[in-house]
Amino acid sequence: MQLKPYARTLAIALSLAFVAGCSSTGGGQDGDSTGGTGGTGGTDGGGVSTGTADGRGINGDRDGREGQRATTDDRIPQTRTIYFEYDSDAIRSEFEPVLTAHARFLRANPSASVVLQGHTDERGTREYNLALGERRADAVESYLNVQGVSPSQVEVVSYGEERPAARGQNEQAYAQNRRVVFAY
Amino acid sequence: MNVLKTTWLAATLLLFTSLAQAADLTIEITRGSDRATPIAIVPFADGDDLPQDIAQIVSDDLERSGYFEPLERRAMFDRPASREEVRFGEWGALDVRYLVVGRVSREDDGYRIGYELMDVSGERRMLGETVTTGRSELRDAAHYISDQIFEAITDIRGAFSTRIAYVTSSGIGPDTQYALHVADADGRNSQQILSSDEPIMSPAWSPDGGKLAYVSFETERPAIYIQDLASGRRVRATSFEGLNSAPTWSPDGRRLAMALSKDGQPEIYVMDIGARDVRRVTNNSSIDTEPAWSPDGRSLLFTSDRSGGPQIYRLDLDSGEEERLTFTGNYNARARFAPDGEAIFLIHRGNNGFQVARQDLESGRLVALTEAGHAESPSVAPNGTMVIFATRQAGNGVLGGISADGRASFRLPAAQGDVREPAWSPFLN
Incomplete structure (x- = not known):
């Protein structure tokens, strides 16, 4: 028995309307990281958020047509996952260009909004990790705000250790799981 | 502020009615306590064709608690079903301190389970009770018996139910x-x-x-x-x-x-x-x-x-x-x-x-x-x-x-x- 089918249908309908209305696109799940330490590739579809698959499809088409890096202000930057050190919410310098690109996009598109999904690795207690995931996403939000992004465009949701991108009890998996995902 | 939205979520009833019977978890005892008390739980008389092995459930409960070390069945030389049938000296020779015996009989719509707990060295009955239970509640009855035995010996309320x-x-x-x-x-x-x-x-x-x-x-x-x-x-x-x-x-x-x-x-x-x-x-x-x-x-x-x-x-x-x-x-x-x-x-x-x-x-x-x-x-x-x-x-x-x-x-x-x-x-x- 599922909670979601009704909600999913509704959300897909809404998101399609949204996509049509303001050309916001989906994606932003763990699997579609294209940079950083994870490098898990972007082939797996679906995701946490309903409507993602539809949005990503549209996004993919556009990418195919335009075939260029997401440096223009009217496209959502392609890299939507950044990674963190253990027990840290500090933005690593290598990811500052990623945040800057998202900030520029959001400034240029005031009607666009993003959910910053904070994640941790599995070590430690779940509820404390939920708080740590929020702290990471908050750090990204602050960075965006300093760069002039309106707080009304940004929402933070922490998943703690509940939605790992990679399985396993090793540093490689842990490194892929300590992340913040930009979900548009 | 949307504290306690009183609207009952409509999906819930539907959800609950589907109560899937998920795969059970299975107990594996990984370490017994070195201070556990030896006890023997004799298979209950006339319980062989029951859907649940009551004595085994009781034995597993007591072992899991760490307070008791149940005697293996193959070490049991005798299968008494009541105090009158218990040869205390021989159980004492096995270093068993407590002994549980019982018997099951069918009722119209369920079972009647009698059990007794004995202090072996004192050759004394500590507890005796008859429990009636519905057909599908044999495990509940077994956990209840575990609770009674646990409390009678340890003075601590059992938490097996x-x-x-x-x-x-x-x-x-x-x-x-x-x-x-x-x-x-x-x-x-x-x-x-x-x-x-x-x-x-x-x-x-x-x-x-x-x-x-x-x-x-x-x-x-x-x-x-x-x-x-x-x-x-x-x-x-x-x-x-x-x-x-x-x-x-x-x-x-x-x-x-x-x-x-x-x-x-x-x-x-x-x-x-x-x-x-x-x-x-x-x-x-x-x-x-x-x-x-x-x-x-x-x-x-x-x-x-x-x-x-x-x-x-x-x-x-x-x-x-x-x-x-x-x-x-x-x-x-x-x-x-x-x-x-x-x-x-x-x-x-x-x-x-x-x-x-x-x-x-x-x-x-x-x-x-x-x-x-x-x-x-x-x-x-x-x-x-x-x-x-x-x-x-x-x-x-x-x-x-x-x-x-x-x-x-x-x-x-x-x-x-x-x-x-x-x-x-x-x-x-």
Whole structure:
């Protein structure tokens, strides 16, 4: 028995309307990281958020047509996952260009909004990790705000250790799981 | 403010009626206590063709507690069914201190089970009772018998007729499925009470055992729900902006403590369930989460990283005074009180990982109960004798149990997928 089918249908309908209305696109799940330490590739579809698959499809088409890096202000930057050190919410310098690109996009598109999904690795207690995931996403939000992004465009949701991108009890998996995902 | 939306969620009834019979967890005793008392539970007479082996269930219950070491059946030279048939001297020669015998007879719509507990050296009957039970309640009857035997010998109320709630997940990435289950304390008779493709967290029992509070991300935001187990009806208790996490019930059942981040970083709040308002009870710039009520309802344990790393603090709800309790090591989190309020159980990070630990509140001494590893989410049996927790076995999430003195342990692995976040129910009878 599922909670979601009704909600999913509704959300897909809404998101399609949204996509049509303001050309916001989906994606932003763990699997579609294209940079950083994870490098898990972007082939797996679906995701946490309903409507993602539809949005990503549209996004993919556009990418195919335009075939260029997401440096223009009217496209959502392609890299939507950044990674963190253990027990840290500090933005690593290598990811500052990623945040800057998202900030520029959001400034240029005031009607666009993003959910910053904070994640941790599995070590430690779940509820404390939920708080740590929020702290990471908050750090990204602050960075965006300093760069002039309106707080009304940004929402933070922490998943703690509940939605790992990679399985396993090793540093490689842990490194892929300590992340913040930009979900548009 | 959308505290306690009273609209019962329509989907819930549908959800509950589908009560999937999930795969049960199976007990594996991993270590018996070296101080366990030898006991023999003789197979019950005329019980051979029953759907459940009552004596075996009782034996497993008593062994799992760490208090008893049941005699193997193949060592039993005799199968008495009543006190008159017991040859005490010969059982004494096997170093058996207590002996349980019984017999089963069919009734019209169920069974009649008679059992007796004997003190072998005193050649004395300590307990004798006849229980009648419905056809499908043989396991319940066996757990009841375990409770009576346990209390007669230890003077501690048995907790074998209790239940556990736990969360399962299967799959990885976007296809992960999450579910909330309730099962007997031995992992059997599991029922799925909620499933979702978004995370489910932090199940917590109401003190009357009738409801569970939990966190569900089904709206793609965390929210706290309260679900009635008998009817399946539920209500969303909180869905503030930010974290809605870690609900725990006050001993009187009228309040929920929780961690919310609606005012910035996570803080502890207390919600009056009837009046539907939340009151903030901590206030600082660090993370405060994982509240737990003291048995007298007057104070809360919580985890805070105000000192740099997570440590356990106690908040007096009347005075507002806060006191740091843990000083051993640099990671102590998610504490729960022992039912007598004299000790706390928590997750402690040692040199090689996370382990369940007990800290005596009088002395402040912290003792690790489990091997270092991936322990999480300790939950204490209502009689204080055991702690159930989540850990890993061959990479999979499993439940583990440890006696409060750390001497005996067991595992409750699932057939597939990960199991975690066990919550031990209160006494239910």
